[in-house]
Amino acid sequence: MIWSIFRVYWRPLLPVLVVLVFVGLLTIAGFAFLINQGWLLWFLGLVAASAFAVWLIQMSPSFKRPLPTDEIPPPVIAWSPLEEGAMGEVRKLAEKAAKSPPRDLDEVRGLGESLVRTVAGHLHPGREFATAHFTVPDLLVALEEGVRDLRTKVIEKVPGSDVIKVSDLQLVLKYYRQYGSMVKALYFAYRAFRIITNPAQAVIQEASGLLQGETLNSGWKQVNGALWRVLIEEGGRLCIDLYGGRLKAQPGELERQWRRSLPPSATPLPVRVLVVGQVNAGKSSLVNALLGDTQCEVSVVPTTTRVSEFRVCPKDGPDILVVDTPGLDDSTISVEVLKKHAAESDIVLWAVAASNPARDIDRRALQALESYFTANPKLIRPPILGAATQIDRLPPRREWSPPYNLDFPDSDKADSIRNALTHVRNDLAPHVDVLVPICLKSEGGSAKPYNIEAVWVALALMVPDGRRAALRRMLDNRPGFSLSKAVWQVWQSGRFVGKSLLEVRLDQLHNDA
Amino acid sequence: MGVNEWLKRRADRKNESVAPAEDLLRLAIVNPVKVVLIGKTGSGKSSIVRYLTGSPGVQVGDGYKSCTPGNIEYGIPMEQSLVQMLDTRGLGEAGYDAAQTIDELVEQADMVVATIRLSDMNQEVLLSALKVFRSRRRPTPVLVVQTCIHELYSSRNVDHPTPYIDLGSDIQAVSKEYQRAREASLYHKRLMKAVSGPNLTFVQIDFTASADGFLPADFGGQQLCDAFVELASQALRQRQQGSSRAPRPFPWPWGRHRAENDSSEEFARRLRQELPIGNRSSAQ
Numbered sequence: 138m139i140w141s142i143f144r145v146y147w148r149p150l151l152p153v154l155v156v157l158v159f160v161g162l163l164t165i166a167g168f169a170f171l172i173n174q175g176w177l178l179w180f181l182g183l184v185a186a187s188a189f190a191v192w193l194i195q196m197s198p199s200f201k202r203p204l205p206t207d208e209i210p211p212p213v214i215a216w217s218p219l220e221e222g223a224m225g226e227v228r229k230l231a232e233k234a235a236k237s238p239p240r241d242l243d244e245v246r247g248l249g250e251s252l253v254r255t256v257a258g259h260l261h262p263g264r265e266f267a268t269a270h271f272t273v274p275d276l277l278v279a280l281e282e283g284v285r286d287l288r289t290k291v292i293e294k295v296p297g298s299d300v301i302k303v304s305d306l307q308l309v310l311k312y313y314r315q316y317g318s319m320v321k322a323l324y325f326a327y328r329a330f331r332i333i334t335n336p337a338q339a340v341i342q343e344a345s346g347l348l349q350g351e352t353l354n355s356g357w358k359q360v361n362g363a364l365w366r367v368l369i370e371e372g373g374r375l376c377i378d379l380y381g382g383r384l385k386a387q388p389g390e391l392e393r394q395w396r397r398s399l400p401p402s403a404t405p406l407p408v409r410v411l412v413v414g415q416v417n418a419g420k421s422s423l424v425n426a427l428l429g430d431t432q433c434e435v436s437v438v439p440t441t442t443r444v445s446e447f448r449v450c451p452k453d454g455p456d457i458l459v460v461d462t463p464g465l466d467d468s469t470i471s472v473e474v475l476k477k478h479a480a481e482s483d484i485v486l487w488a489v490a491a492s493n494p495a496r497d498i499d500r501r502a503l504q505a506l507e508s509y510f511t512a513n514p515k516l517i518r519p520p521i522l523g524a525a526t527q528i529d530r531l532p533p534r535r536e537w538s539p540p541y542n543l544d545f546p547d548s549d550k551a552d553s554i555r556n557a558l559t560h561v562r563n564d565l566a567p568h569v570d571v572l573v574p575i576c577l578k579s580e581g582g583s584a585k586p587y588n589i590e591a592v593w594v595a596l597a598l599m600v601p602d603g604r605r606a607a608l609r610r611m612l613d614n615r616p617g618f619s620l621s622k623a624v625w626q627v628w629q630s631g632r633f634v635g636k637s638l639l640e641v642r643l644d645q646l647h648n649d650a
Numbered sequence: 651m652g653v654n655e656w657l658k659r660r661a662d663r664k665n666e667s668v669a670p671a672e673d674l675l676r677l678a679i680v681n682p683v684k685v686v687l688i689g690k691t692g693s694g695k696s697s698i699v700r701y702l703t704g705s706p707g708v709q710v711g712d713g714y715k716s717c718t719p720g721n722i723e724y725g726i727p728m729e730q731s732l733v734q735m736l737d738t739r740g741l742g743e744a745g746y747d748a749a750q751t752i753d754e755l756v757e758q759a760d761m762v763v764a765t766i767r768l769s770d771m772n773q774e775v776l777l778s779a780l781k782v783f784r785s786r787r788r789p790t791p792v793l794v795v796q797t798c799i800h801e802l803y804s805s806r807n808v809d810h811p812t813p814y815i816d817l818g819s820d821i822q823a824v825s826k827e828y829q830r831a832r833e834a835s836l837y838h839k840r841l842m843k844a845v846s847g848p849n850l851t852f853v854q855i856d857f858t859a860s861a862d863g864f865l866p867a868d869f870g871g872q873q874l875c876d877a878f879v880e881l882a883s884q885a886l887r888q889r890q891q892g893s894s895r896a897p898r899p900f901p902w903p904w905g906r907h908r909a910e911n912d913s914s915e916e917f918a919r920r921l922r923q924e925l926p927i928g929n930r931s932s933a934q
Contacts, residue, residue: 438833467774491714534864556712556714
């Protein structure tokens, strides 16, 4: 084994070895000198004293700070609050393992078991056979992932691991088994002999050996502890992925599945936009405006009675899925429908009539939604974008000559819009993240809806980062519409009331575009 | 109207000597018909009060925010009122639960004016309130006023439809605006089926500010006044008939309740004079 290492590394090792030979000779000469002068006892005493001093330092609490460990990289897909909680438990366990690392195989097994139990119990509380709550493909993926990680870690962290063969280790083990006990016996005999022949020297030697052993041990303990911490945290992460069903959601995997299940022209992972609002708040008009096409029936009496999806499929780039819902009313059914669909959506677009102050229904639905997501920490609450519709109905009622400067209102209409928006914002706070004023009424069918670009901009800013690029690419592909241009227009005209919010992310978007 | 002013009025009324010829007038003065306005916030309750009382002091909202924080009383006429109107806080305002207020109002009301925005099809909260009024032994007369007709117009430039909306017969040859308004009105009527019965009248109005540019600014005012007088007389008659179970006096007991003769015709004549369609001198 040693030979095999030497064979690989002999070139860099050669000068060191040569130097070591001479240093070794010097040691012998030095000992001869010490014995000759009669200073050997003093020398050994000095070694013992310094070992004791080092041991004292290492025992002090300030020295016992854990070694800095590598930060755990963030997960591929954002963790839900529940999974974050599980990771917290894992960290606690890792801390415990770092303090008292397992000493034998049984303890390692016990640690692994408690790790699995912790994660499974946290993610699936009260479920029978929680620890087996995964599918076989999930498990295989977990093994695959884990083994791949382990391989790279071993090569990185254990020197010589890529040259030492298992057979070499087996040989060492065999020799140790064969002669280990004999060596120990011989060493013990030597120590006994030493005590009889020279008691004073033997006592000092025994003490220094003890202290040296202890100091080396404590250093090893720290390194060992750090290793175990990393191991447990990595394992915990893998377990969370496994029990959280996240391995199923490997982006690449999902993408491939989407590709398989869809016609070849379709592209993966559409952005789901859920359109919600009271009856006649203008949801259907909003959907039509987003699609740039008349697909929903718009009428004075309620028409949308069930959830309908509209898919925009650009030539290249991912799809966008606009989901129209039945209008919110006082019934609990509509809120249930809303909850179900909100959990599956990337973003919720909340249409609310700026001209109608009766917003108790919106408020209660928003509160129900909020408590639903609080009660189900497994789900991630999509951001909510408010669209204040029907601003043309605000007084003075017959005037409509956009654009209006809402940041510095210069007309009665702009004043009304601004005040109405403030009221909408107050009524829906704190659930709605951004509010955009829009007008969807098209004069004689030719005029474009007012400020719909701002909705696009806000959508693009609010969808999760991964999807944002996709959404923007899709938008830029719409004929005659460029998102970066729209951002600039919205920014310039000051039509956006949530401008302060926009400012934060605008630079970023501009850089991307 | 301030509290002091009202107390003064009340004292004046007590001192009044009532001549026999003034018997009818006294009836209403002693115990005016109590009209309670309910409806969702922003549906135009205060606008109606302002129109019917002709009082410029009535605070009217802009339609996009709530403006009436609690119950406010107005008399028609201001002095020696025949009708006492109670403006209430709008239903459906975010964070406002009206259930208790409704229960209190039910005891007081001789008549209800329910306002609905023609464009608002979410009327569950109003409907459940109306059910309470209509489930009494004698269902309270209800005047359903549908407001903001202009919100249904296909364009901002069109004028109010002529002739006035007729829910009964289906006229095909009139404008698109007329058809849309009629469609929405009928939808509300279907919604109100649960509370239908005698003394339930629908009327459509559109009261706008002069700055809005609609003419007339009080579209449907005539029809509103007619229906109001009619139902208020009904309410008075109903109260006379049910005198065995006289309604409790309005929050404060003024005067003694007495058995009355059927004087609703005279009452209607007097009331009509006090409304904008009558010969009231200054209509605001």
